[in-house]
Amino acid sequence: MLRRLLVLMACWLAGAALAQESRPLVFGVLNQQSPAKTAQRWNPILKYVTDVTGIPLQLRMGATVQDTDAMMGRGEFDLAFTNHNFQPEYDGMYRVVARWGARPIFGVIAVLAGSPVQRLSDLAGKRVAFPSTDAFVAYAVPMMALRAAKLSVQPVFAGNQEGVLAQLKARQVEAAAANSRFLTQYAAQQGLSYREIFVSEPYADMPVIVHRRLPTDKVEAVRKALLAMKSDPRAAAVLEAAGLGGFEAAADSDYDSQRLVYRKIAE
Numbered sequence: 692m693l694r695r696l697l698v699l700m701a702c703w704l705a706g707a708a709l710a711q712e713s714r715p716l717v718f719g720v721l722n723q724q725s726p727a728k729t730a731q732r733w734n735p736i737l738k739y740v741t742d743v744t745g746i747p748l749q750l751r752m753g754a755t756v757q758d759t760d761a762m763m764g765r766g767e768f769d770l771a772f773t774n775h776n777f778q779p780e781y782d783g784m785y786r787v788v789a790r791w792g793a794r795p796i797f798g799v800i801a802v803l804a805g806s807p808v809q810r811l812s813d814l815a816g817k818r819v820a821f822p823s824t825d826a827f828v829a830y831a832v833p834m835m836a837l838r839a840a841k842l843s844v845q846p847v848f849a850g851n852q853e854g855v856l857a858q859l860k861a862r863q864v865e866a867a868a869a870n871s872r873f874l875t876q877y878a879a880q881q882g883l884s885y886r887e888i889f890v891s892e893p894y895a896d897m898p899v900i901v902h903r904r905l906p907t908d909k910v911e912a913v914r915k916a917l918l919a920m921k922s923d924p925r926a927a928a929v930l931e932a933a934g935l936g937g938f939e940a941a942a943d944s945d946y947d948s949q950r951l952v953y954r955k956i957a958e
Contacts (some may be wrong), residue, residue, distance in 0.1 A: 715747035716909070719768035721775060721897070722756045723852045723873060725821075733772070735929045739920065744912040755850060756823040769905055770913065774827045775899050777949045779957065785900035788914040790941035795893030797871040798832030801859065804884035806866055811840055811889050817865040819844040820855040826868075827949055829855065831956040832891045833868040856883060872896065876934050895945045899938065 718737055720729050730750060737748040740793070751768070753759035760775050762768060766784065776785050800810045808817070814837070821830045829852060837844060849855040851871045859867035860883050869877075869891070878885060899917060901910050917918050920926035921937025930937060 715749035716769040716774060716905070716913075717751050717767060718748045719759060719763060719771035719773065720750060720752050721771075721773040721849070722752060723758055723870070725851075725853060726752065728853070732933045733934050736920075736933060738928055739926055739929050740913055740916045740952065745913060746909055748913075758865060760825055763787075766902060766904075770899060770901050770904065771899060772899055774949055775825050776900055776948065777827070777946055778825065778953045779950075782950060785902055787898040787937040787941050787943045788901050789917045789945060790945070791896045791898070791938060792872075792936050794872075794938045796828055796895065796896045797893055798836075798868065799871045799874055799887050800829035800833050800866050800868050800889035800892035800916065801874060801885040801887050802866045802887050803859065803862070804944040806865065806886065808888060811836065812842065814844050814866055814888075815842050817844055818847050818863070820847045820849045820858040820864040820867040822851050822855050822868075823848055825953070826852075828891065828894060829868045830871045831952050832894075833889060835956060836889055840890070847928075853877065856881070859885070861884070894949055898946065936944040 695751065718733075720733050723729070724732070733750050737750055740746070741748050745831060748770070751762070753762050756775075759773070760781070761776075761777060763771055763773065764781055764784075768785075771785065772791070798813070800811070808814060819833075821833075824830055844866075847858060849858050852869055855869055856874065856877045857866045858864045860881065866888070874885070877883060899914075901913070904953060917938040920930060926937075
């Protein structure tokens with residue numbers, strides 16, 4: 692009887708281990724766009740990595756930025772594309788393995804091309820769209836600039852970067868705070884004519900991060916596949932459709948300046 696129980700337990704443990712091994716790794720993506728557009732951009736990237744590594748990856752995100760951040764905070768993501776992990780309450784759970792592109796990003800406050808607003812001081816009391824209070828270059832960075840200039844504005848939270856720029860295009864706000872890369876892409880796609888009235892210092896573009904529980908061999912396999920995309924002809928169409936030149940090597944220390952801004956904005 693005891694031997695049978697031991698055999699059954701061994702079989703159960705082996706089955707559990709096999710199920711864990713074959714479980715897709717959950718890849719979280721920050722809410723910059725609608726879920727449909729996020730899936731359109733990221734699913735081909737994740738499929739490429741899965742095909743190259745044999746490690747299945749599954750896209751997941753919350754309904755809102757706050758939901759996605761909460762999922763990250765609970766450790767529901769094995770990997771993620773976000774920079775919200777550098778907020779003090781999340782810092783240390785994940786580590787950086789790559790970043791999107793070689794060029795830096797900037798925090799921008801933009802107005803429509805024909806707007807009477809000419810400089811930052813003209814925004815006093817005006818409506819300015821932000822994605823959320825969790826955003827880095829589209830909230831923390833421009834808000835620090837507004838604080839430094841002793842300016843008070845009416846914040847309008849649009850949920851994501853796409854929503855912010857749609858508000859500006861529809862003239863629902865006088866200005867919009869955005870990620871420079873996303874602003875450029877959106878303007879080209881939607882025919883948005885804009886003028887920048889604030890541009891921040893450069894910051895490393897958004898990283899791919901991994902939870903510290905993930906085995907080293909899987910981390911390395913995924914990291915190498917991401918870095919190889921820019922030189923792999925099989926990935927060319929995927930990167931072009933995503934509006935991406937490729938992924939670059941990156942480290943946690945590349946984001947120390949972002950950690951500092953998040954700490955300051957929380958003061």
